[in-house]
Amino acid sequence: MQRAIQERQEDVKIGWFERNVIVCIHISNSRICILHISTLVGKHCATMTVEALLNDAEILIVGAGPSGLVLALCLAKLGVTFRIVEKSSGPGQASRAIAVQARILEFYRQLGFADEVVNGGLKMERLHLRKGSREIAALQFGDFGKNLSAFPFVLSYPQDVHEKLLIEKLVAVGIEVEWNTELVDFADDGKRVRVTLRSQGVEEISEVGFLCGCDGAHSRVRQGLNLTFPGGTYEQRFFVADVEETGAPVQGDINICMGVDAFCLVFPIRSVKQDRLIGIVPKELADRENVTFDDIRAYVEKLAGVKVHKVNWFSTYHIHHRVAERFRVGRVFIAGDAGHVHSPVGGQGMNTGIGDAVNLAWKLAAVIQSRADASILDTYESERIAFARSLVATTDRLFQEIVGRGLGAYMFRNFVFPVLLPLALKFSSGRKTQFRLISQIRINYRQSALSEGIAGEIHGGDRLPWLGGLAGDNFEVLNSNDWQVHVYGEAQAAMRDIAANHEIPLHMFTWNAAARAAGLSKDAAYLVRPDGHVALADSKQDADSLERFLARFKIKARATSRSSK
Numbered sequence: 001m002q003r004a005i006q007e008r009q010e011d012v013k014i015g016w017f018e019r020n021v022i023v024c025i026h027i028s029n030s031r032i033c034i035l036h037i038s039t040l041v042g043k044h045c046a047t048m049t050v051e052a053l054l055n056d057a058e059i060l061i062v063g064a065g066p067s068g069l070v071l072a073l074c075l076a077k078l079g080v081t082f083r084i085v086e087k088s089s090g091p092g093q094a095s096r097a098i099a100v101q102a103r104i105l106e107f108y109r110q111l112g113f114a115d116e117v118v119n120g121g122l123k124m125e126r127l128h129l130r131k132g133s134r135e136i137a138a139l140q141f142g143d144f145g146k147n148l149s150a151f152p153f154v155l156s157y158p159q160d161v162h163e164k165l166l167i168e169k170l171v172a173v174g175i176e177v178e179w180n181t182e183l184v185d186f187a188d189d190g191k192r193v194r195v196t197l198r199s200q201g202v203e204e205i206s207e208v209g210f211l212c213g214c215d216g217a218h219s220r221v222r223q224g225l226n227l228t229f230p231g232g233t234y235e236q237r238f239f240v241a242d243v244e245e246t247g248a249p250v251q252g253d254i255n256i257c258m259g260v261d262a263f264c265l266v267f268p269i270r271s272v273k274q275d276r277l278i279g280i281v282p283k284e285l286a287d288r289e290n291v292t293f294d295d296i297r298a299y300v301e302k303l304a305g306v307k308v309h310k311v312n313w314f315s316t317y318h319i320h321h322r323v324a325e326r327f328r329v330g331r332v333f334i335a336g337d338a339g340h341v342h343s344p345v346g347g348q349g350m351n352t353g354i355g356d357a358v359n360l361a362w363k364l365a366a367v368i369q370s371r372a373d374a375s376i377l378d379t380y381e382s383e384r385i386a387f388a389r390s391l392v393a394t395t396d397r398l399f400q401e402i403v404g405r406g407l408g409a410y411m412f413r414n415f416v417f418p419v420l421l422p423l424a425l426k427f428s429s430g431r432k433t434q435f436r437l438i439s440q441i442r443i444n445y446r447q448s449a450l451s452e453g454i455a456g457e458i459h460g461g462d463r464l465p466w467l468g469g470l471a472g473d474n475f476e477v478l479n480s481n482d483w484q485v486h487v488y489g490e491a492q493a494a495m496r497d498i499a500a501n502h503e504i505p506l507h508m509f510t511w512n513a514a515a516r517a518a519g520l521s522k523d524a525a526y527l528v529r530p531d532g533h534v535a536l537a538d539s540k541q542d543a544d545s546l547e548r549f550l551a552r553f554k555i556k557a558r559a560t561s562r563s564s565k
């Protein structure tokens with residue numbers, strides 16, 4: 001008998017050869033599966049890949065980018081068993097997305113690590129618009145979302161550092177990403193999804209309840225579902241470089257340097273000594289393969305007014321704006337870049353993918369744990385595809401104005417951006433509007449089947465307004481990632497009873513000027529979803545409405561299922 005054992009951490013592959021039969025067994029993350037049985041017939045070898053013997057994963061997440069990692073962290077917190085596979089050998093090394101928006105920090109607060117992200121990043125204070133060395137406008141961000149969020153700023157936190165932190169958080173709860181493992185095929189039979197994975201040349205066939213494709217812009221899952229990815233590609237070729245430089249006009253701030261038919265964005269990352277440069281590759285080099293930073297050094301240094309000493313990362317790329325036709329087919333979902341890709345304006349792409357993951361996680365967990373009707377899963381697509389489409393329409397319109405060549409682009413660069421925008425930001429309402437737009441706190445699901453009612457200015461589907469300051473912080477209780485009822489004022493006995501019957505926590509907050517200013521209504525009841533959006537807004541505290549709503553979607557709180565076990 002010949003025998004070979006390959007071992008890496010918890011991963012053990014054992015193969016042996018006896019009487020013309022080769023058997024290959026894979027033990028990974030405490031699961032055991034037979035991978036291959038091969039028979040030697042004469043000189044030929046017939047190989048059969050067989051089913052996993054033991055498989056306890058409800059969900060397979062494909063891709064360990066930000067979307068897949070956040071989906072994994074949310075599912076882990078909600079107690080769902082899953083696997084997360086990634087075809088690369090380790091976390092991404094490129095900084096790529098650098099802006100982390102307030103809404104994502106609010107989700108990270110629910111998961112317990114927002115402060116670590118904030119402390120590891122840089123708050124963006126100002127944006128300068130320049131023509132050559134001349135500043136033509138300065139926009140003061142600072143805490144421009146004051147009173148709107150506990151995170152009233154834009155944070156610079158590079159994607160590679162971000163992904164490493166998310167992986168550390170997963171490891172801390174005992175979950176390992178399965179690196180070097182690629183999804184090669186899948187089939188949904190309506191009850192389970194049969195997936196074929198390949199790891200270091202060895203194939204495994206396994207079954208899971210749901211498949212989540214967080215596998216990026218070239219998604220294998222999206223292609224396997226035959227989904228179209230309508231949209232377009234900008235004609236320009238862009239460059240991105242992470243550099244150490246001196247001379248950027250205002251170190252530590254965002255600079256947009258405009259030239260004729262050219263622009264360069266200078267964005268601080270990691271420390272004030274390192275910057276991200278983004279711009280358009282000059283026309284004469286646009287079609288050349290393998291453009292290096294040295295090819296564009298003189299052009300960039302002149303445009304941005306910098307002297308580059310070290311290039312840590314350089315890449316050129318085309319920018320697309322696309323949204324997949326569906327985000328769900330049966331038991332298969334797509335999230336993040338697999339479902340939508342954007343221009344980099346406003347730093348929305350990665351943030352939107354993370355938002356998808358949060359939205360999908362609690363719904364999948366609720367259905368798997370029999371805490372909601374399966375129809376709740378339909379709302380993932382309707383809620384997130386609508387936002388992705390509106391985002392592509394808005395950020396792309398803005399992007400066209402920045403990089404375009406027409407009269408509109410000229411007006412934007414010479415009038416709207418340098419004159420109107422700074423003026424708008426001088427007023428509190430203008431600052432708030434800008435913050436709402438960029439931070440993703442404006443996202444609402446008012447059109448969703450899960451959204452009902454209106455109380456004050458808050459509709460079912462809106463993000464629950466944040467109230468901080470002296471009167472306490474109404475987001476602290478969202479850390480349970482569970483359903484809850486909020487009353488700003490006094491809860492009536494019938495409302496307390498119905499919440500208690502369903503074991504849904506009811507939180508009462510003092511009615512004050514901040515609550516009024518936030519658009520809440522005194523003594524109204526707000527049923528809040530696990531992701532902090534209002535499901536039902538009821539100005540009358542009608543216990544029957546709450547009862548009907550919970551019954552319609554068969555909603556049970558996690559607290560209920562925990563105590564009934």
Ligand SMILES: Cc1cc2nc3c(=O)[nH]c(=O)nc-3n(C[C@H](O)[C@H](O)[C@H](O)COP(=O)(O)OP(=O)(O)OC[C@H]3O[C@@H](n4cnc5c(N)ncnc54)[C@H](O)[C@@H]3O)c2cc1C
Binds near residue numbers: 087096181183349
């Ligand atoms: C140069 C550049 C600059 C950018 N700048 C910004 C920015 O400033 N702001 C912003 O918000 N966004 C920016 N983005 C976009 C941002 O990086 C993406 O939106 C983000 O990475 C999407 O995360 P994701 O998890 O959905 O997908 P990805 O990060 O693409 O992760 C998908 C993962 O799936 C894996 N995978 C793919 N297929 C398989 C398979 N079959 N089996 C197993 N694994 C698989 C891939 O290896 C990859 O690790 C930038 C992107 C680039 C390229």
